[in-house]
Amino acid sequence: MFLNLLGITFIFTALGLLPIIYDIVRRKGQGVKKGMIIYLFFFICSFIFVYWMTPPQNLSSIISSNLTVAFLISLVLFFSSPIEKIAGPISGKGVRNFQFKGFGFPAKIPVLILVIGILFAAASAVLRITSINNVYDTIQVKKVSKTEELRSTEETPIAISTASARNKMRKMMSVVPNSNVYDLGTITAQNVDGDYVYVASLEFKGLTKWFKFRESPGYLIISATDINAQPKFVKSKMKYIPTAYLNYDAGRKIYSEATQYANVGAVNLEIANDGTPYYVQTLTKEYGISGITYFNRYKVALLNAVTGDVKVYDLKDVPKFVDAPLTSKVAQEMNQFYGKYGDGWWNSFFGQKNVKEPTDNGIYSNGAVTPLLDKKDNLLYFTDFTSPDSSQDSALGYSLINARTGVLQYYRDKKGMMDSDGAISVASKIYPEKKWKARMPILYNVSGTPTWVISLLDSNGIFKKYVYLSAIDSDILVDGDTAQGTLDAYRTQLATTDSSNNNVAASDLTEFSGVVRRVNLNTNGTTTTVSFLLENDETIFIMNTSNNLYSIFLEVGDTVSFKANVIKGQTTATVEDLTIQNVTPE
Structure with missing residues (x-):
């Protein structure tokens, strides 16, 4: 990993050698030691930047980084070079006069690099604008005719808030060994063994605590649908987490294996079906000098938080236990782009x-x-x-x-x-x-x-x-x-209102027939509804009488047939197309 980062740093700073070489040649071999010291200083600074910030190794970042380093080195050479003196005529007193030409390193070099940098920035901005339509076309849009149907809380869970989950998890921290060392990490929602849950890792509170303990004891997990659920602490010694340092930092570990890609959002914790914790990082490729990205070309990195093993997948090949290979940051950027640039x-x-x-x-x-x-x-x-x-x-x-x-x-x-x-x-x-x-x-x-x-x-x-x-x-x-x-x-x-099932597909309606055993007529203002039960059926069928005027004559013992939107796990169903034998006209 260390040698890999050294190579990346050289790629980001190689252009900085040109003004140094130019100065050495111009001065006929002098200043080699000085030039190497200057370059080494900027190389070390750049290495720290690469190690800490993990920039993507793409054309846009390489060019901008090299231009920045070359400009700074040329400025140092300009201000540190001795003033050149040119011998002038001898005065009447026999003393030779000297004329000062200025700094030894020509000012045109840093000015030239600065101009190139400005042109590069302008070209990048123009290319990003002209590429907007191409980027927009990479969003895979599927327009639907109705909202996601809420059939029952068993089939489509409704999550409690992350604030509630975090509050409960913090109260459970007392069961964690050396709980004063750790704090809750980012909470993520996922499906673990068929249950919709929130998961949060235990993160180090600082450098000194990481240096002493070196690993997190595990993570907390809580149901995202049961408001009465309590969190559970799961033991799993995790060495590679976001708040670790040096090569144990989860983001840095992933970067060392995927330097050619840019991160999209932060790493997310996901739990495999066997309980193994993984960190998931969405990656994208930045193209050309503009650094544009496409919404259909994502990669995904998985880091085993226990062993440190990193694998990079195409989106279609990500293991099935990963519920969110595309992090919420991807969704945020996609929504913003889709909403803003539909017409250019x-x-x-x-x-x-x-x-x-x-x-x-x-x-x-x-x-x-x-x-x-x-x-x-x-x-x-x-x-x-x-x-x-x-x-x-x-x-x-x-x-x-x-x-x-x-x-x-x-x-x-x-x-x-x-x-x-x-x-x-x-x-x-x-x-x-x-x-x-x-x-x-x-x-x-x-x-x-x-x-x-x-x-x-x-x-x-x-x-x-x-x-x-x-x-x-x-x-x-x-x-x-x-x-x-x-x-x-x-x-x-x-x-009980004028609402109906007009947005419910006919295929979602179930046909019923039978004998009525209970009837209730309810009037609320100008709205009247009829509720009834069939023999051998516990479902409460409800209908607005404005949808069928003959429904007000419904009585116990009537034989009826109708269609209703019946949802598994629910006790009520809305009726359509009610027919009452010997009452409803044929």
Whole structure:
């Protein structure tokens, strides 16, 4: 690793030898020792920079680094060279006069390098702008017609906030040996053995503590769906972590094996099915003097935190246990680029047609995205988009980015939806006296209605309640203590309004027939709903009578047939196409 970094440093500083060689030749072999001392000083400084900052070994960084070093060395040679004196005529008193020509090293050299550097920077900027359309085309976009469906909390878990998870983990630190040495690292969401969990490594608090202990005792893990769950400490001696030093730093260890790639975001901890901890780093290749990157050319590095073994994979070849080979930083950058440059660079500043901005109400990458699992247990990054006009609070759509494939699913409701800022504002006003904070807004499809699912937290980040809020009608709102109970209550409220399953595909509706054993008619203002039970079925079927006027005549003993959106694990179902034998006209 050390020799590898020495070679990289030479590549970054080789151009600095040219002004030294030029000075030696100009002075006919003099100044060799001085020149080597100057170069060695800048080489050592550059080595420290490379070792500490781990810059990517690509054309853009190599050229900029070499120009910087060459410019600084030429300045040192200019100011340290002796002033040249030229012998003049002998005066009347027999004394020879001398004329001073100036510094020995010509000023045109550093000026020339500076001009080249400015031209290089300008060319890089121009090429980045002219490449925007090509970069935009590398985003794999899949436009969808409806939001991710929330069928049940078992199939699509709703995560508690990272603040709640971190608070609980800190209270569990007492079970960790020498807990005063460590602090919690970054919390990441992932699927471990079929469970949606949060994981956080134990990181060193400083150099002295790392120098004494040299390894972390393990990591903490907690359910991301069960608000009553407590964290568990898992023993696993980890030598290679982000807060270790020298060659045991996780980021530096990965860099030594992948110097030609640039890091995208920080390293994330992921746990294999056998409990082995790995650090995951998303990598990208920067091209040309502009250093542009493409959204479909990622690499992924895996570092075994126990052994230090590093492997670099193509995205399609990453082991299956890795839920997020693409870190949240990738999703953040992809969302920003997708929202801003759909109609080109010029339009992003002037006109701003179709320009949209991702909101900052997530929990990853400083609020850029929120993780969730879909029905197939794929980890997705969610964010919604709003208008650049701060006076508007309507959502222009939302995206779900697959953390394994990088495919961006984009949804936009033509009816107009409330954005996450508006949803948070509404949810925060439910209990104003408690001063609870609304966090983690995620948009789901509940019975065909775009719905914001929000967590209410107290000042310490402790979960208090769930809030389900219609994104198209803020009057439809339910809060509750459990995800399943709140979801059932919300679906019931949807059924008592004019909402219907018009966004639910016909294939998602189930056909029923049977004899009615219980009926309840409920009137709330101008809205009337009928609820009923069938014989040998515990599902509560609910229908708005405005969708079928004959439903108000439903009685116990009637034979009925209908279609309903029945969700596994839920006690209620919304009815469509109700037919009552001998009542409904044929």
